[in-house]
Amino acid sequence: MDRPGPLDAIDEKIIAELTRNARLSHAELGQRVLLSRNAVRQRIDRLERRGHIRGYTLVRGDDGNEDVASALVLVYRQDRMRGGDVLAALRRIPEVVICDVLSGEFDLMVRVEAATLERVKGIWEQIAQMPGVRDTVTALTLSQVVNRR
Numbered sequence: 001m002d003r004p005g006p007l008d009a010i011d012e013k014i015i016a017e018l019t020r021n022a023r024l025s026h027a028e029l030g031q032r033v034l035l036s037r038n039a040v041r042q043r044i045d046r047l048e049r050r051g052h053i054r055g056y057t058l059v060r061g062d063d064g065n066e067d068v069a070s071a072l073v074l075v076y077r078q079d080r081m082r083g084g085d086v087l088a089a090l091r092r093i094p095e096v097v098i099c100d101v102l103s104g105e106f107d108l109m110v111r112v113e114a115a116t117l118e119r120v121k122g123i124w125e126q127i128a129q130m131p132g133v134r135d136t137v138t139a140l141t142l143s144q145v146v147n148r149r
Contacts, residue, residue, distance in 0.1 A: 007052065010035065014043055015052065069117040070141040073127055075108040076134040083107065086132045095123055106137070 007015070013033045017024060026037040026044070033040065047053045077083035090099050090110060098111035110127065114120045120140070128136050 011043060011047060011052070014040065014047070018044075018053070068113050068115065069120045070111065070113045071120050071124065072139045072141070073108075073110040073112060073124055074106040074137040074139075075110060075127065076136070077107040078132050078134050080107050083132050086130055089130050090127070093123060093126070095119065 010033055014029065017029055017032050026040045030037045030040045044053065075086070077086055086108070087099065090096050095112050095114040096110055097113050098109070100109045101107065102109055112120055112123050114123065124136065124138050127133060
């Protein structure tokens with residue numbers, strides 16, 4: 001991730017438009033901020049790299065409560081201090097919604113949310129086979145009692 005830099009007026013407009021409607025196409029967004037589609041795409045990529053735009057949220061169902069298969073994957077890395085490749089690989093998996101570095105026995109806590117249990121299983125297998133991952137312990141979410149997000 002690049003260092004966050006100052007936002008110019010166009011960046012602010014892009015963020016404001018995406019906040020109102022994150023599904024705007026690059027072409028539509030370009031019309032609203034008076035830039036070409038390609039220029040908008042480049043700015044969005046830069047805003048993501050700099051951390052001004054982080055993550056995308058999927059809410060399923062009208063009330064946001066439709067079931068989603070989820071699991072916590074506790075990860076032991078081969079080398080705690082030089083395990084950046086594992087972190088980079090986890091960032092590239094869209095269904096990884098949380099990845100925390102932990103103290104204590106485990107190195108990472110990864111929360112996976114996917115449309116199907118089969119997809120969760122596939123992601124777990126992908127994580128377990130990553131170079132730099134020594135072992136994993138996985139727990140499927142049975143129900144959610146508190147969600148303050």
